[in-house]
Amino acid sequence: MWQRSGQSSCGLGDRRGERLRAKPLPTDELSRQFFRRRKAEEDEVGVAAIEVHRSQKLARLEAVLLIADSAMSPRRLAQLAMLASPGEASLLVERLNRIYDAGETAVHVERVATGFQLLTLPKFAHWLDRLHNRQVKLKLSTQALETLSIVAYRQPITRADIKAIRGVDPVDTLKLLMDRGLVRLGGYDDALGRPYLYETTPRFLELFGLRDLADLPNAVALGRRPEPPVREDRGVGSELEET
Numbered sequence: 001m002w003q004r005s006g007q008s009s010c011g012l013g014d015r016r017g018e019r020l021r022a023k024p025l026p027t028d029e030l031s032r033q034f035f036r037r038r039k040a041e042e043d044e045v046g047v048a049a050i051e052v053h054r055s056q057k058l059a060r061l062e063a064v065l066l067i068a069d070s071a072m073s074p075r076r077l078a079q080l081a082m083l084a085s086p087g088e089a090s091l092l093v094e095r096l097n098r099i100y101d102a103g104e105t106a107v108h109v110e111r112v113a114t115g116f117q118l119l120t121l122p123k124f125a126h127w128l129d130r131l132h133n134r135q136v137k138l139k140l141s142t143q144a145l146e147t148l149s150i151v152a153y154r155q156p157i158t159r160a161d162i163k164a165i166r167g168v169d170p171v172d173t174l175k176l177l178m179d180r181g182l183v184r185l186g187g188y189d190d191a192l193g194r195p196y197l198y199e200t201t202p203r204f205l206e207l208f209g210l211r212d213l214a215d216l217p218n219a220v221a222l223g224r225r226p227e228p229p230v231r232e233d234r235g236v237g238s239e240l241e242e243t
Helices: 002-020 027-067 074-080 086-103 122-132 142-154 159-166 171-179 202-207 219-223 236-242
Strands: 107-112 115-120 183-188 196-200
Touching (some): 027 074, 027 086, 027 115, 074 115, 086 107, 142 196, 159 171, 159 196
Antiparallel strands (some): 183 196
């Protein structure tokens, strides 16, 4: 037993000695290992430099969004933040939002009709109102909001149709909404006299934080036009036949 153990230990010792007495690597192999290690170090430095470069781009993009007083298109963002293309601007916006989401910040970059805009999350709106005692940017009366809602959900719509829904002539209210840049003329109706058609503007979408009209609450249900009543068209001939 002891003899076998001693032989085994001697054998292991011999093998360890063989490893220690291994032949030195050739010069060309040493050179290859040196350059391989140096290239790996350079690659690491290069990756770090790229990350710093991307961070600088991201910082420029965030700065532009922060000071902008309106939504910015991807093309405009790329120009002001000195980015390669509008596509890169969109990708950086996505990355910025991931950073915001991971950090549970109070802001988020939203896509509205005219581009990207840095906004506070809706859940903080109440606290901001209490803190700053701010008012709505566009002070609209109840009548103006009602008319704007009708145009938003039933557009394109004529003034007569708005009057039929509200019960009053909206001529003054429509003029106010057009002056505020929320409503515009959208063409002519095919009805008799070819009345004007009214529709909302991209500014309306931007101010209400909407990407398009499909983002309106209950857009499908409220935007559905009521079916016209079925009326029996009785001409003069039918009346003569009855008599």
